[in-house]
Amino acid sequence: MESLPGGMTESGAAKIRARLGQISGGRILDVATGEGDFIDTLMITLKDYDCFVGIDISRKDLKSATKRFKDQSVKLAEMNAESLEFDDASFDTVSMAYSLHHLERTDEVLAEMLRVLKPGGNLIIQEEFFDGNHTEAQKTNLLQHAWDAQIDSLLGETHKTTFTKHRIEEIIGNLQLEPVEIFESAYPLGCLLCEKRSECIEDPKNQGRIDGMIKEIDDNLERLEKIADAEARVRLRESGEELKERNRKFGNTPPSALFAIGRKTFKGSV
Ligand SMILES: C[S@@+](CC[C@H](N)C(=O)[O-])C[C@H]1O[C@@H](n2cnc3c(N)ncnc32)[C@H](O)[C@@H]1O
Numbered sequence: 001m002e003s004l005p006g007g008m009t010e011s012g013a014a015k016i017r018a019r020l021g022q023i024s025g026g027r028i029l030d031v032a033t034g035e036g037d038f039i040d041t042l043m044i045t046l047k048d049y050d051c052f053v054g055i056d057i058s059r060k061d062l063k064s065a066t067k068r069f070k071d072q073s074v075k076l077a078e079m080n081a082e083s084l085e086f087d088d089a090s091f092d093t094v095s096m097a098y099s100l101h102h103l104e105r106t107d108e109v110l111a112e113m114l115r116v117l118k119p120g121g122n123l124i125i126q127e128e129f130f131d132g133n134h135t136e137a138q139k140t141n142l143l144q145h146a147w148d149a150q151i152d153s154l155l156g157e158t159h160k161t162t163f164t165k166h167r168i169e170e171i172i173g174n175l176q177l178e179p180v181e182i183f184e185s186a187y188p189l190g191c192l193l194c195e196k197r198s199e200c201i202e203d204p205k206n207q208g209r210i211d212g213m214i215k216e217i218d219d220n221l222e223r224l225e226k227i228a229d230a231e232a233r234v235r236l237r238e239s240g241e242e243l244k245e246r247n248r249k250f251g252n253t254p255p256s257a258l259f260a261i262g263r264k265t266f267k268g269s270v
Protein backbone atom coordinates (compact mmCIF):
# COMPACT_ATOMS: atom_id res chain seq x y z
CA MET A 1 0.00 0.00 0.00
CA GLU A 2 1.28 3.50 -0.77
CA SER A 3 2.55 5.65 2.10
CA LEU A 4 -0.23 7.48 3.89
CA PRO A 5 -0.30 10.79 5.72
CA GLY A 6 -0.18 10.19 9.50
CA GLY A 7 -3.84 10.93 10.20
CA MET A 8 -4.97 8.46 7.57
CA THR A 9 -2.81 5.56 8.74
CA GLU A 10 -4.44 5.66 12.17
CA SER A 11 -7.86 6.63 10.89
CA GLY A 12 -9.25 3.13 10.43
CA ALA A 13 -9.66 3.71 6.69
CA ALA A 14 -6.53 1.67 6.01
CA LYS A 15 -8.03 -1.29 7.94
CA ILE A 16 -11.27 -1.02 5.95
CA ARG A 17 -9.31 -0.95 2.73
CA ALA A 18 -7.37 -4.05 3.77
CA ARG A 19 -10.62 -5.89 4.61
CA LEU A 20 -12.28 -4.93 1.31
CA GLY A 21 -9.16 -6.19 -0.45
CA GLN A 22 -10.11 -9.71 0.70
CA ILE A 23 -13.63 -9.57 -0.79
CA SER A 24 -14.62 -10.70 -4.28
CA GLY A 25 -17.59 -8.48 -5.08
CA GLY A 26 -19.14 -10.44 -7.98
CA ARG A 27 -22.21 -8.64 -9.35
CA ILE A 28 -22.60 -5.51 -7.24
CA LEU A 29 -25.56 -3.18 -6.74
CA ASP A 30 -24.76 0.30 -5.37
CA VAL A 31 -27.96 1.84 -4.02
CA ALA A 32 -28.40 5.64 -4.00
CA THR A 33 -25.20 5.84 -6.03
CA GLY A 34 -25.50 9.56 -6.82
CA GLU A 35 -22.52 10.52 -8.99
CA GLY A 36 -20.99 7.08 -8.39
CA ASP A 37 -18.34 7.94 -5.79
CA PHE A 38 -18.78 4.67 -3.90
CA ILE A 39 -18.62 2.58 -7.09
CA ASP A 40 -15.28 4.23 -7.79
CA THR A 41 -14.08 3.47 -4.24
CA LEU A 42 -15.17 -0.19 -4.41
CA MET A 43 -13.62 -0.65 -7.86
CA ILE A 44 -10.26 0.32 -6.38
CA THR A 45 -10.52 -1.43 -3.04
CA LEU A 46 -12.30 -4.78 -3.59
CA LYS A 47 -10.19 -7.82 -4.38
CA ASP A 48 -12.13 -8.20 -7.64
CA TYR A 49 -15.65 -7.85 -9.10
CA ASP A 50 -17.66 -8.82 -12.21
CA CYS A 51 -19.79 -5.71 -12.78
CA PHE A 52 -21.60 -2.84 -11.09
CA VAL A 53 -25.18 -1.64 -11.26
CA GLY A 54 -25.85 1.78 -9.71
CA ILE A 55 -29.33 3.12 -9.01
CA ASP A 56 -30.51 6.49 -7.78
CA ILE A 57 -33.76 8.41 -7.64
CA SER A 58 -32.06 11.54 -9.00
CA ARG A 59 -31.68 11.77 -12.77
CA LYS A 60 -29.31 14.74 -12.43
CA ASP A 61 -26.74 12.84 -10.33
CA LEU A 62 -26.99 9.80 -12.59
CA LYS A 63 -26.08 11.96 -15.59
CA SER A 64 -22.68 12.70 -13.99
CA ALA A 65 -22.24 9.00 -13.14
CA THR A 66 -23.03 8.04 -16.76
CA LYS A 67 -20.26 10.34 -18.03
CA ARG A 68 -17.85 9.10 -15.37
CA PHE A 69 -18.24 5.39 -16.17
CA LYS A 70 -18.79 5.58 -19.91
CA ASP A 71 -15.95 3.15 -20.67
CA GLN A 72 -16.56 0.73 -17.80
CA SER A 73 -18.87 -2.17 -17.00
CA VAL A 74 -21.30 -0.08 -14.96
CA LYS A 75 -25.05 -0.01 -15.64
CA LEU A 76 -26.96 2.92 -14.19
CA ALA A 77 -30.70 3.26 -13.70
CA GLU A 78 -33.12 5.81 -12.31
CA MET A 79 -35.02 3.94 -9.62
CA ASN A 80 -36.55 4.34 -6.17
CA ALA A 81 -34.68 2.10 -3.73
CA GLU A 82 -37.98 1.50 -1.90
CA SER A 83 -39.00 -0.83 -4.74
CA LEU A 84 -35.95 -2.18 -6.55
CA GLU A 85 -36.72 -3.51 -10.02
CA PHE A 86 -34.50 -6.61 -9.62
CA ASP A 87 -35.17 -10.27 -8.87
CA ASP A 88 -34.69 -11.74 -5.41
CA ALA A 89 -31.10 -12.83 -4.69
CA SER A 90 -29.77 -11.37 -7.95
CA PHE A 91 -26.65 -9.63 -6.56
CA ASP A 92 -23.54 -10.98 -4.79
CA THR A 93 -22.91 -7.65 -3.04
CA VAL A 94 -25.19 -4.70 -2.25
CA SER A 95 -23.74 -1.40 -1.06
CA MET A 96 -24.81 2.08 -0.01
CA ALA A 97 -22.74 5.09 1.06
CA TYR A 98 -23.73 8.34 2.75
CA SER A 99 -27.40 7.82 2.02
CA LEU A 100 -29.06 6.33 5.13
CA HIS A 101 -29.86 9.85 6.36
CA HIS A 102 -31.35 10.76 2.94
CA LEU A 103 -33.96 7.99 2.95
CA GLU A 104 -37.59 8.75 3.61
CA ARG A 105 -38.42 5.10 4.35
CA THR A 106 -35.22 3.54 5.65
CA ASP A 107 -36.75 0.16 6.60
CA GLU A 108 -38.31 -0.35 3.16
CA VAL A 109 -35.03 0.43 1.40
CA LEU A 110 -32.97 -1.88 3.62
CA ALA A 111 -35.53 -4.66 3.18
CA GLU A 112 -35.26 -4.26 -0.59
CA MET A 113 -31.47 -4.26 -0.45
CA LEU A 114 -31.56 -7.55 1.47
CA ARG A 115 -34.19 -9.05 -0.84
CA VAL A 116 -32.01 -8.62 -3.94
CA LEU A 117 -28.84 -9.79 -2.12
CA LYS A 118 -27.96 -13.50 -2.39
CA PRO A 119 -27.80 -15.43 0.89
CA GLY A 120 -24.14 -15.42 1.90
CA GLY A 121 -23.55 -12.16 -0.02
CA ASN A 122 -22.21 -8.99 1.60
CA LEU A 123 -24.11 -5.84 2.46
CA ILE A 124 -21.66 -2.92 2.66
CA ILE A 125 -22.70 0.37 4.22
CA GLN A 126 -20.71 3.54 4.82
CA GLU A 127 -22.25 6.46 6.72
CA GLU A 128 -20.75 9.49 8.43
CA PHE A 129 -21.47 9.93 12.15
CA PHE A 130 -21.92 12.90 14.44
CA ASP A 131 -20.49 11.94 17.80
CA GLY A 132 -16.82 11.36 17.02
CA ASN A 133 -13.64 12.93 18.29
CA HIS A 134 -13.86 15.46 15.51
CA THR A 135 -11.37 18.19 14.69
CA GLU A 136 -12.66 21.78 14.48
CA ALA A 137 -12.53 21.50 10.67
CA GLN A 138 -14.67 18.35 10.80
CA LYS A 139 -17.11 20.09 13.17
CA THR A 140 -17.49 22.82 10.54
CA ASN A 141 -18.43 20.14 8.02
CA LEU A 142 -21.00 18.59 10.38
CA LEU A 143 -22.54 21.99 11.21
CA GLN A 144 -22.72 22.91 7.53
CA HIS A 145 -24.34 19.56 6.79
CA ALA A 146 -26.96 20.16 9.52
CA TRP A 147 -27.67 23.59 8.01
CA ASP A 148 -27.99 22.11 4.49
CA ALA A 149 -30.31 19.42 5.86
CA GLN A 150 -32.58 22.04 7.44
CA ILE A 151 -32.86 23.92 4.15
CA ASP A 152 -33.52 20.75 2.15
CA SER A 153 -36.18 19.66 4.67
CA LEU A 154 -37.93 23.04 4.55
CA LEU A 155 -37.95 22.74 0.76
CA GLY A 156 -39.59 19.30 0.98
CA GLU A 157 -36.58 16.98 0.46
CA THR A 158 -35.78 14.15 2.88
CA HIS A 159 -32.47 15.09 4.49
CA LYS A 160 -31.87 14.28 8.15
CA THR A 161 -29.00 15.57 10.28
CA THR A 162 -26.03 13.23 10.63
CA PHE A 163 -26.83 10.12 12.71
CA THR A 164 -24.93 9.12 15.83
CA LYS A 165 -22.77 6.00 15.75
CA HIS A 166 -25.25 4.27 18.02
CA ARG A 167 -28.18 5.02 15.69
CA ILE A 168 -26.32 3.64 12.64
CA GLU A 169 -25.30 0.51 14.55
CA GLU A 170 -28.90 0.09 15.71
CA ILE A 171 -30.20 0.28 12.10
CA ILE A 172 -27.62 -2.26 10.91
CA GLY A 173 -28.11 -4.45 14.00
CA ASN A 174 -31.80 -4.90 13.11
CA LEU A 175 -30.95 -6.61 9.82
CA GLN A 176 -30.53 -10.36 9.37
CA LEU A 177 -26.79 -10.24 8.86
CA GLU A 178 -24.31 -12.61 10.44
CA PRO A 179 -21.56 -11.78 11.11
CA VAL A 180 -21.43 -8.00 10.92
CA GLU A 181 -18.05 -6.31 11.01
CA ILE A 182 -18.09 -2.67 12.09
CA PHE A 183 -15.17 -0.36 11.38
CA GLU A 184 -14.73 3.24 12.41
CA SER A 185 -12.62 5.69 10.54
CA ALA A 186 -11.67 9.27 11.38
CA TYR A 187 -12.15 10.03 7.66
CA PRO A 188 -14.21 8.49 4.85
CA LEU A 189 -12.59 5.63 2.96
CA GLY A 190 -12.71 7.71 -0.23
CA CYS A 191 -10.27 10.22 1.36
CA LEU A 192 -7.65 7.49 1.43
CA LEU A 193 -7.86 7.28 -2.35
CA CYS A 194 -8.48 10.94 -3.12
CA GLU A 195 -5.78 12.82 -5.01
CA LYS A 196 -6.90 16.06 -3.38
CA ARG A 197 -6.52 14.98 0.25
CA SER A 198 -3.40 17.16 0.57
CA GLU A 199 -5.74 20.13 -0.01
CA CYS A 200 -8.28 18.93 2.53
CA ILE A 201 -7.37 16.55 5.38
CA GLU A 202 -3.74 17.56 5.45
CA ASP A 203 -4.51 21.25 4.94
CA PRO A 204 -8.06 21.94 6.24
CA LYS A 205 -7.67 25.68 5.65
CA ASN A 206 -6.64 25.28 2.02
CA GLN A 207 -7.97 28.40 0.29
CA GLY A 208 -9.37 26.59 -2.74
CA ARG A 209 -11.31 24.16 -0.56
CA ILE A 210 -12.66 26.91 1.72
CA ASP A 211 -13.72 28.94 -1.34
CA GLY A 212 -15.56 25.84 -2.59
CA MET A 213 -17.37 25.30 0.72
CA ILE A 214 -18.33 28.99 0.92
CA LYS A 215 -19.67 28.79 -2.63
CA GLU A 216 -21.87 25.87 -1.51
CA ILE A 217 -23.19 28.07 1.34
CA ASP A 218 -23.87 30.93 -1.11
CA ASP A 219 -25.74 28.58 -3.44
CA ASN A 220 -27.87 27.40 -0.54
CA LEU A 221 -28.48 31.00 0.61
CA GLU A 222 -30.05 31.58 -2.81
CA ARG A 223 -32.27 28.51 -2.38
CA LEU A 224 -33.40 29.94 0.98
CA GLU A 225 -35.51 32.50 -0.87
CA LYS A 226 -37.92 29.72 -1.85
CA ILE A 227 -38.72 28.88 1.80
CA ALA A 228 -42.16 30.16 2.78
CA ASP A 229 -41.45 30.56 6.52
CA ALA A 230 -39.97 34.10 6.88
CA GLU A 231 -38.61 33.49 10.41
CA ALA A 232 -36.78 30.36 9.25
CA ARG A 233 -35.32 32.32 6.33
CA VAL A 234 -33.87 34.98 8.67
CA ARG A 235 -32.50 32.40 11.12
CA LEU A 236 -30.91 30.31 8.37
CA ARG A 237 -29.46 33.38 6.63
CA GLU A 238 -27.74 34.39 9.89
CA SER A 239 -26.39 30.92 10.57
CA GLY A 240 -25.21 30.71 6.94
CA GLU A 241 -23.07 33.82 7.48
CA GLU A 242 -21.72 32.33 10.75
CA LEU A 243 -20.83 29.15 8.88
CA LYS A 244 -18.85 31.11 6.31
CA GLU A 245 -16.88 32.69 9.17
CA ARG A 246 -16.33 29.27 10.74
CA ASN A 247 -15.03 27.90 7.43
CA ARG A 248 -12.49 30.74 7.23
CA LYS A 249 -11.41 30.30 10.85
CA PHE A 250 -11.16 26.51 11.18
CA GLY A 251 -11.39 25.07 7.66
CA ASN A 252 -13.63 22.20 6.61
CA THR A 253 -12.87 18.48 6.25
CA PRO A 254 -15.12 15.39 6.02
CA PRO A 255 -16.18 13.84 9.35
CA SER A 256 -15.63 10.35 10.73
CA ALA A 257 -17.40 7.44 9.11
CA LEU A 258 -18.79 4.12 10.22
CA PHE A 259 -18.34 1.22 7.87
CA ALA A 260 -20.31 -2.02 8.12
CA ILE A 261 -19.80 -5.26 6.23
CA GLY A 262 -22.47 -7.87 6.97
CA ARG A 263 -23.19 -11.24 5.43
CA LYS A 264 -26.82 -12.05 4.59
CA THR A 265 -27.90 -15.14 6.51
CA PHE A 266 -29.46 -18.09 4.73
CA LYS A 267 -32.64 -17.75 6.85
CA GLY A 268 -34.55 -15.06 4.93
CA SER A 269 -34.76 -11.37 4.13
CA VAL A 270 -35.04 -8.76 6.89
C1 LIG B 1 -25.44 12.10 -0.24
S1 LIG B 1 -25.93 11.31 -1.67
C2 LIG B 1 -24.83 9.91 -1.66
C3 LIG B 1 -24.37 9.56 -3.04
C4 LIG B 1 -23.27 8.51 -3.13
N1 LIG B 1 -23.70 7.23 -2.61
C5 LIG B 1 -21.98 8.94 -2.48
O1 LIG B 1 -21.46 8.24 -1.62
O2 LIG B 1 -21.49 10.02 -2.85
C6 LIG B 1 -27.50 10.59 -1.27
C7 LIG B 1 -28.18 10.00 -2.49
O3 LIG B 1 -29.35 9.28 -2.08
C8 LIG B 1 -30.27 9.34 -3.16
N2 LIG B 1 -31.59 8.86 -2.70
C9 LIG B 1 -32.34 9.35 -1.69
N3 LIG B 1 -33.47 8.63 -1.56
C10 LIG B 1 -33.43 7.66 -2.51
C11 LIG B 1 -34.32 6.60 -2.87
N4 LIG B 1 -35.48 6.39 -2.23
N5 LIG B 1 -33.96 5.79 -3.89
C12 LIG B 1 -32.80 5.98 -4.56
N6 LIG B 1 -31.93 6.96 -4.25
C13 LIG B 1 -32.23 7.80 -3.23
C14 LIG B 1 -30.20 10.80 -3.56
O4 LIG B 1 -30.75 11.05 -4.81
C15 LIG B 1 -28.66 11.05 -3.49
O5 LIG B 1 -28.05 10.83 -4.73
